[in-house]
C-alpha cells in the first residue's frame with residue numbers, strides 16, 4: 001500500500017491556484033523528491049501534507065487514513081514529521097533541550113498524570129531522553145549537545161532541525177530544502193544523513209530541494225511541479241528526459 005496518496009488536490013488563494021489537480025503516490029521506504037521552478041507549489045504541497053494548509057479540493061491519505069483536514073499536530077502524531085525550510089528551533093536553548101522539547105510533543109501523559117502517576121511519567125521521561133540521545137548520536141551532534149543553537153553555524157543548525165523532526169520517530173520525513181544556504185561540504189554531509197535516514201532508519205523521505213544534482217543522485221522517484229501542476233514524474237532518468245520538464249527549467253533561466 002502507498003504510504004501517502006495525494007488525490008486530485010487543488011489549493012487556491014483567491015484567484016491564484018498554488019496547486020491544481022495534483023495526484024501523487026509516495027511509496028514506502030523510498031526517497032521521493034518534489035522539484036520545480038520557484039513558485040511552482042512545492043512548499044504548498046508539503047504544507048497540505050503536514051496540515052498547515054487544507055486543500056480547497058481533493059484528498060490526502062496516509063495509508064488508508066484520510067488526513068486532508070487534520071491539524072499539524074494530528075499529522076505529526078500519525079507519524080509524519082517535517083523539517084522546515086526556515087528553522088523551527090529555539091535559538092536560546094541547547095541542542096539537547098531543543099530535541100527534548102520536540103520529543104515532549106509525543107508524551108503520552110498529561111500534567112495530572114505526571115502528578116498522580118509519577119513513576120510512569122518518569123519512566124516515559126527516561127525513555128524520551130534515551131531516544132533523543134540515539135538521535136544525537138545518529139546525526140553526529142555529540143560535540144554540540146550543550147551548545148546554544150543560536151551560536152551554531154547555519155549548516156549545523158540545519159542538521160539540528162532534521163534531528164528535531166527525527167525525535168518524533170516518524171514513519172515519513174518531509175524535508176523542505178534541507179540543503180539551502182549550505183556550502184558544498186555541508187551539503188555532502190546532509191546528503192549522507194538523508195540516505196542513512198532512508199536506509200538505516202527505514203524512514204520514507206519526501207524531499208523538496210532546488211539542487212538538481214543532489215535530487216538526481218539520491219531520489220528513487222521524482223514529481224515535477226510547474227505553476228501548481230504535475231508536469232512529469234518517474235525515475236530521475238525518466239524525468240531528465242521529459243520534454244515538458246526540460247522546457248520548464250530552460251524557461252526558468
Ligand SMILES: Nc1ncnc2c1ncn2[C@@H]1O[C@H](COP(=O)(O)OP(=O)(O)OP(=O)(O)O)[C@@H](O)[C@H]1O
Pocket residue numbers: 013016017018036037038039040041042043044045
Ligand atoms: N499563504 C499564501 N497566500 C497566498 N499565496 C500563497 C501562499 N502560500 C503560497 N502562495 C503562492 O502559491 C504559489 C506557490 O508557492 P510555493 O511557496 O508553494 O512555491 P515553491 O515551489 O515552494 O517556491 P520556492 O521554490 O520559491 O520556495 C506562489 O505563487 C505563492 O506566492
